[in-house]
Amino acid sequence: MADKAVFFDRDGVLNVDEGYLFRQEELQWIVGAREAVAYLTKLGYKIFVITNQSGIARGFYTIEQMNKLHDFMQAEFQKMGGSITKFYYCPHHPTKGTIPEYAKVCACRKPKPGMILKAFEEYDLDKANSFVVGDMPKDMEAAKAAGLRGYQFAGGNLLDFLKSILKK
Numbered sequence: 001m002a003d004k005a006v007f008f009d010r011d012g013v014l015n016v017d018e019g020y021l022f023r024q025e026e027l028q029w030i031v032g033a034r035e036a037v038a039y040l041t042k043l044g045y046k047i048f049v050i051t052n053q054s055g056i057a058r059g060f061y062t063i064e065q066m067n068k069l070h071d072f073m074q075a076e077f078q079k080m081g082g083s084i085t086k087f088y089y090c091p092h093h094p095t096k097g098t099i100p101e102y103a104k105v106c107a108c109r110k111p112k113p114g115m116i117l118k119a120f121e122e123y124d125l126d127k128a129n130s131f132v133v134g135d136m137p138k139d140m141e142a143a144k145a146a147g148l149r150g151y152q153f154a155g156g157n158l159l160d161f162l163k164s165i166l167k168k
Helices: 033-042 063-079 114-122 137-145 158-166
Strands: 003-008 046-052 086-090 125-134 149-152
Touching: 003 114, 033 046, 033 063, 033 158, 046 114, 046 137, 063 086, 086 114, 114 125, 114 137, 125 137, 125 158, 137 149
Parallel strands: 003 046, 003 125, 046 086, 125 149
Antiparallel strands: none
């Protein structure tokens, strides 16, 4: 039986978007984010992060530095009883990249659905019981292109927002 899944954008949904975040000491959680991941984990959802990380293409930080932040985030979610199944990221930027291997057009940069589709390739997921939570129109476009429902988070308490979605 396929699993239900939630796909979260990272910056602006799980953490405050301060721009090009890669240092754990600069991480500021969105209110209710850790609790939301714990809540969904307890409900049996697979939880994925899908995040554009053009700071890698721009040379602001490395994949290793980003992965270190994601490991820290995962540890913080686990302290609350939650878990991210996998972090997907796009390191590319077609016009502003200064690192040649990442300065290109790709299939993973939102609003393209590549990161979501990759999760469906790697995991047995139920599209009908999966959805995307993002804070930007490009997140909603990626959800639609992948055939999923998308919910635009405009701030506030993420746990309350998720509970309102799940009541529908």
